[in-house]
Amino acid sequence: MKEGAWISSKKVYFQEPIKFWEEQAKELDWDTMWKLPYKEKLPYFKWFVGGKLNASMNCLDRHLETRLNKTALIWVPEPTKEKPIKITYKELHEKVNKFANLLKRLKVKKGDVVSIYLPMIPEVIISMLACSRIGAIHSVVFSAFSEEALQSRMKDGKSKVLITADGYFRKGKKVDLLKKVKKAVKGTKVKKVIVVPRLEKKVPKGFINYTKEIRKEKSFCKPKIMKSEDTLFILYTSGTTGKPKGVMRDTGGYLTQASTTSKFNFNLHENDIMWCTADVGWITGHTYSCYGPLSLGATLLIYEGSPDFPNFGRWWKIIQENKVNVFYTAPTAIRLFMKFGEKYLKKYNLNSLKILGTVGEPIDEDAWNWYFKKIGKSKLPLIDTWWQTETGANVINSLPGVGPFIPSYAGKPFPGIKMAIVNGKGNKVRVGKPGHLVQLSPFAPGMLQGVFRNKKRYKETYWSKFKNKYDTSDGAFMDKDGNIRLTGRIDDVIKVAGHRLSTAEMENALDDDDCVNEAAIVSVPDKIRGEVPVAFVVLEKGKPSDVLKKKLVNDVRVRIGPIASLKEIYFVDDLPKTRSGKIMRRILKSLLIGEKIKSTTTLVNPECVKKIEDGL
Numbered sequence: 001m002k003e004g005a006w007i008s009s010k011k012v013y014f015q016e017p018i019k020f021w022e023e024q025a026k027e028l029d030w031d032t033m034w035k036l037p038y039k040e041k042l043p044y045f046k047w048f049v050g051g052k053l054n055a056s057m058n059c060l061d062r063h064l065e066t067r068l069n070k071t072a073l074i075w076v077p078e079p080t081k082e083k084p085i086k087i088t089y090k091e092l093h094e095k096v097n098k099f100a101n102l103l104k105r106l107k108v109k110k111g112d113v114v115s116i117y118l119p120m121i122p123e124v125i126i127s128m129l130a131c132s133r134i135g136a137i138h139s140v141v142f143s144a145f146s147e148e149a150l151q152s153r154m155k156d157g158k159s160k161v162l163i164t165a166d167g168y169f170r171k172g173k174k175v176d177l178l179k180k181v182k183k184a185v186k187g188t189k190v191k192k193v194i195v196v197p198r199l200e201k202k203v204p205k206g207f208i209n210y211t212k213e214i215r216k217e218k219s220f221c222k223p224k225i226m227k228s229e230d231t232l233f234i235l236y237t238s239g240t241t242g243k244p245k246g247v248m249r250d251t252g253g254y255l256t257q258a259s260t261t262s263k264f265n266f267n268l269h270e271n272d273i274m275w276c277t278a279d280v281g282w283i284t285g286h287t288y289s290c291y292g293p294l295s296l297g298a299t300l301l302i303y304e305g306s307p308d309f310p311n312f313g314r315w316w317k318i319i320q321e322n323k324v325n326v327f328y329t330a331p332t333a334i335r336l337f338m339k340f341g342e343k344y345l346k347k348y349n350l351n352s353l354k355i356l357g358t359v360g361e362p363i364d365e366d367a368w369n370w371y372f373k374k375i376g377k378s379k380l381p382l383i384d385t386w387w388q389t390e391t392g393a394n395v396i397n398s399l400p401g402v403g404p405f406i407p408s409y410a411g412k413p414f415p416g417i418k419m420a421i422v423n424g425k426g427n428k429v430r431v432g433k434p435g436h437l438v439q440l441s442p443f444a445p446g447m448l449q450g451v452f453r454n455k456k457r458y459k460e461t462y463w464s465k466f467k468n469k470y471d472t473s474d475g476a477f478m479d480k481d482g483n484i485r486l487t488g489r490i491d492d493v494i495k496v497a498g499h500r501l502s503t504a505e506m507e508n509a510l511d512d513d514d515c516v517n518e519a520a521i522v523s524v525p526d527k528i529r530g531e532v533p534v535a536f537v538v539l540e541k542g543k544p545s546d547v548l549k550k551k552l553v554n555d556v557r558v559r560i561g562p563i564a565s566l567k568e569i570y571f572v573d574d575l576p577k578t579r580s581g582k583i584m585r586r587i588l589k590s591l592l593i594g595e596k597i598k599s600t601t602t603l604v605n606p607e608c609v610k611k612i613e614d615g616l
């Protein structure tokens with residue numbers, strides 16, 4: 001679209017969302033144009049019905065004519081002695097095609113789920129695009145998740161193929177992945193494991209050596225033309241119950257919103273280099289470290305390692321050396337740099353930057369101001385983007401060049417998306433009054449299409465509380481100009497350093513210990529990580545001790561991964577419960593943060609509240 005057209009046709013965009021998205025979708029390459037732009041039979045809806053396209057073609061093939069030798073991907077390895085690797089569109093196309101052919105040789109077909117358990121190396125992008133080339137559904141699992149987390153996701157997805165690596169570098173150390181993989185595949189339907197040798201370890205017997213096999217493949221694979229509503233990928237995310245859910249995403253709608261938001265929110269032009277620091281194991285990485293920038297023919301940067309290796313100047317060094325233009329990260333990272341990294345900043349020239357973004361958790365005013373002043377030199381637009389795994393792409397944020405940029409307010413809904421703040425009955429609340437954030441019809445094209453193999457959960461989680469409104473489970477309020485401020489999750493999901501975790505999943509990990517009778521997890525504010533989990537545990541047997549504490553903390557880390565690190569465990573005699581047996585986590589949280597407890601009359605055991613308070 002021509003520059004400025006957005007502003008001139010603003011009216012259409014705001015008043016007719018379907019037209020807006022149709023216009024945006026036309027920017028993609030379609031094999032067959034759609035007959036109907038939007039169809040809704042709630043809780044289901046479809047975009048671009050009758051339209052056909054392929055995601056990998058949109059990210060690669062269509063750029064070949066004009067951007068053949070342009071860098072598509074810059075990969076920065078963690079060890080400083082290894083040089084960054086630049087991959088052109090031509091090379092990326094070839095790598096993706098070869099990998100797609102290898103998957104075909106392994107009998108992967110359209111609709112099959114392929115699990116990907118890879119660190120931030122080019123092959124993570126290559127394998128996602130290779131799946132999309134042949135119509136396979138990719139299911140990426142964050143490489144820092146535990147073997148149990150990987151296993152449960154592979155089981156739920158019924159994947160027959162897993163793509164992984166022998167390991168990666170993190171904080172200067174080699175992290176092994178194969179040990180976890182060997183355990184995780186047991187008892188699943190996975191028959192083939194493809195191993196990318198990053199650490200040059202020997203590929204175990206029975207596993208497939210990526211480097212060796214890929215050489216045998218031809219450099220073109222005919223793309224599978226998909227219906228717009230065909231599933232592009234699933235991505236597991238935490239909910240209120242213990243089991244993560246496979247959020248399903250279509251092809252045409254998702255790609256449209258991924259591409260459009262990359263373009264408008266980050267003012268991403270084809271000569272720009274975008275660095276989204278999120279791992280591809282999360283939705284932010286899917287959309288802004290892969291599909292969004294590549295669909296626009298821009299250059300994407302990914303970094304393998306930790307922000308503090310070898311010191312807190314590393315990220316700024318990467319920006320300087322690679323002339324990054326768009327930088328997108330999480331408030332936790334900003335707070336980390338505020339605390340430890342300021343002295344390194346002076347050494348680096350960040351003049352290439354033109355847009356800053358943030359995502360994943362509310363950004364507090366201090367972090368906002370620091371980011372704006374120190375990194376943005378008080379002149380760059382700072383885009384605070386609110387969205388979720390379920391929404392697929394950015395939903396609420398201010399636009400560069402439009403604003404307003406108000407610290408701690410995310411902004412307005414993106415053009416073509418209707419959001420509202422409602423009370424428990426689903427009626428809109430007054431300006432300034434907090435309520436539930438919901439999305440209204442027509443639902444945005446990037447929205448989830450369902451929960452993989454679980455229709456009931458899809459309906460119950462998102463569509464049961466409010467009639468015909470998508471429930472985000474976030475709280476928010478709006479100012480008189482329509483700017484939205486998020487107040488955090490209303491359900492039992494917590495965001496630790498921007499990572500989404502389920503308290504129920506952590507509780508299950510504790511409950512499975514023989515010593516534990518029951519457990520409740522709540523979060524407490526944390527200066528760097530936003531919030532962190534703590535546990536209240538009622539023992540079945542044994543006595544409270546530091547050794548037991550350590551063991552329980554470890555149990556949770558092993559079950560989920562190191563991001564699920566309990567800050568503290570409190571051993572108590574009883575947990576506050578309602579008559580129906582629901583544990584009142586809110587009361588526990590109030591006790592921890594010193595908030596006044598409104599009432600304990602609904603509890604069957606109000607006496608335990610005082611006891612816990614005294615104990616604390």
Ligand code: WTA
Pocket residue numbers: 237282283284358359360361362363384385386387388389390410472473474486488489495498499500
């Ligand atoms: C929270 C991440 C405040 C929110 C893309 C949401 C935010 C959850 C913001 C989704 C933001 C995300 N301001 N809160 N800018 N962005 N959140 O699925 O609670 O990992 O529901 O997707 O993160 O987390 P998820």
